[in-house]
Each structure stands twice: as C-alpha cells, then as structure tokens.
Amino acid sequence: MNTPTDLMGEVLEARKKGIAVGHFNICSIDMFHAVADTAKSLSLPVVIGVSEGERDYVGINEIVSLVKMRRANGERIYLNADHTYSISRVKEAIDAGYDSVIYDAAKEPLEKNIADTKVCVEYARSKNSPVLIEGEVGYIGSSSKILHEVPDNVAKEEFMTKREDAIRYVEETGVHMLAPAVGNLHGMLASGHNPELNIKKVEEIAGAVQAPLVLHGGSGTSDVDFRNAIKAGISLVHVSTELRLAYRTALHAYLNEHPEEVAPYRYLQPAKDAVVKVVENRLKLFAGL
Numbered sequence: 001m002n003t004p005t006d007l008m009g010e011v012l013e014a015r016k017k018g019i020a021v022g023h024f025n026i027c028s029i030d031m032f033h034a035v036a037d038t039a040k041s042l043s044l045p046v047v048i049g050v051s052e053g054e055r056d057y058v059g060i061n062e063i064v065s066l067v068k069m070r071r072a073n074g075e076r077i078y079l080n081a082d083h084t085y086s087i088s089r090v091k092e093a094i095d096a097g098y099d100s101v102i103y104d105a106a107k108e109p110l111e112k113n114i115a116d117t118k119v120c121v122e123y124a125r126s127k128n129s130p131v132l133i134e135g136e137v138g139y140i141g142s143s144s145k146i147l148h149e150v151p152d153n154v155a156k157e158e159f160m161t162k163r164e165d166a167i168r169y170v171e172e173t174g175v176h177m178l179a180p181a182v183g184n185l186h187g188m189l190a191s192g193h194n195p196e197l198n199i200k201k202v203e204e205i206a207g208a209v210q211a212p213l214v215l216h217g218g219s220g221t222s223d224v225d226f227r228n229a230i231k232a233g234i235s236l237v238h239v240s241t242e243l244r245l246a247y248r249t250a251l252h253a254y255l256n257e258h259p260e261e262v263a264p265y266r267y268l269q270p271a272k273d274a275v276v277k278v279v280e281n282r283l284k285l286f287a288g289l
C-alpha cells in the first residue's frame, strides 16, 4: 500500500476510509514532541497546528525545520498555520514552507471573505507553492480557552454555515479545504461538555462541496459526536484547548507537590505526559482504532 506523502493525500485517504486526521495545536517544543511521538507510535499521520501567537512564540521558521526533520525520517507529520487573520501573515507562512494555511475572515461579510481568501489562493499559485489554503464560512468564536457559557454568536442554527454560502465560497475562492460552522465552537466549556454538533449540517455541506471538511474546536466534543461527524464527512479535526488544559493542570499539580524543583525537564515532564494521553486518545478515536 502506498502511504500518502502530502497533507492533501492524507486527508483524501482518511475521507476514503471514513476516518479523520488529527490536528493538534502546540506552542512549545515539549508539546511538539508529545504530539509527534504519539502519532509516530501509532503509525498515524498528524498535523501540528500553530496559531499566530503560537508560531510567534515557538518560532515561525524553527517549527518548519522541526517538522521537516521528522518528515525526512519518514514520519507522516504536517504543519498548519492555524487561524491567520491578515493576508500579510498568510503570505509569510506560505513563504516559510507551511503545508497549509488557514485564512480566517469568518467574521467578515461573505463578499469580503471571498475576495480576501481569493488573494491568498492566488498568492500561493503565483509562488507555485504546494501549500493548501483552508477557509472558513460561519463564525465559531476565536479563542481556545475555558468558557463558562456558550457565547451568544456561536453554535446556534442561525450562525451555522449555509449550504449555498459554502458552495459559493469554495467555487469562487478555490480553497482546498473548508472549515464550516456546524455547532462547534472554539474553546471548551468548564463542564468539559460542549454543545452537540449538528450532524445533518455536516452531511449537507459535505454533500455540497468537493473540498474536504475540517472540524475546528474539537475540545469538549463527545466521542459519539466525533464519530458521527467523521462519518458524515469531516476529514480533519482540530484539538487545542484540551491540550492546554491537560498541560497546565499537570504542571500545576507537579509544582505544588515539588516546590523546590527547578529543573524544567523534570517539572515539564508530567505536562508533556498529560498531552501525550490526550493526543493518543483523540488520534485513536479519529482513526477508528
């Protein structure tokens, strides 16, 4: 069997099999290795996600090198410039060699979203870059944090992606992947249980556009919802807040118990282990293992 060697190949392969590829956000080298080692041990592809803030912190070019080093060793690991809010930063990520870039103008009116996304797609083409451009239609909030209630402007039927908008957006922009709003939201409710996904909506959008669908805001989603959404046509799933929470909780507990410990590689180890646990659990679920 031929194993895909690029991100679109991995995503299409997953779609064919009725499973999904996992995308995990990192902002430090220990989180990076936690995600990469876990995917490697399961022989599964994985996408490393870095938002604008995360890539500024870890190094815009340094993270590209880390991913390339692992890929040179045969690992199926890819790099995504997550939520990018300006065209100049999209260009920066394309030039740096990211495998995919998300241009996020979901808050803008559809016309402007389409016009600006088109500029990103055309820039990638003009550079002959193999980069994939992902776009968003429908707003799902913008922060990976703990929420105490569902914000007013997300996760309700009226804010979800409309079939005709999805069709028009994909056709007019030429994006390679689409992130719809299907009841998902960024961040995670303090209860650990986010609102249910609208599986019918996933099916409807998946049936309307050729571009593979990406589910954002995976944290706090139930296993049943994940399985059903993947079956209905989601091929790539983003998880961020769950990792942040696991990391922080484990680090906090260790420091409380070891107030004298000053070696970062010792006190960061439990945080890294906690990330491994979440990633392993999610990757297995997405891959139907």
Ligand SMILES: [Zn+2]
Pocket: 083, 186, 216, 217, 238
């Ligand atoms: Zn997202």
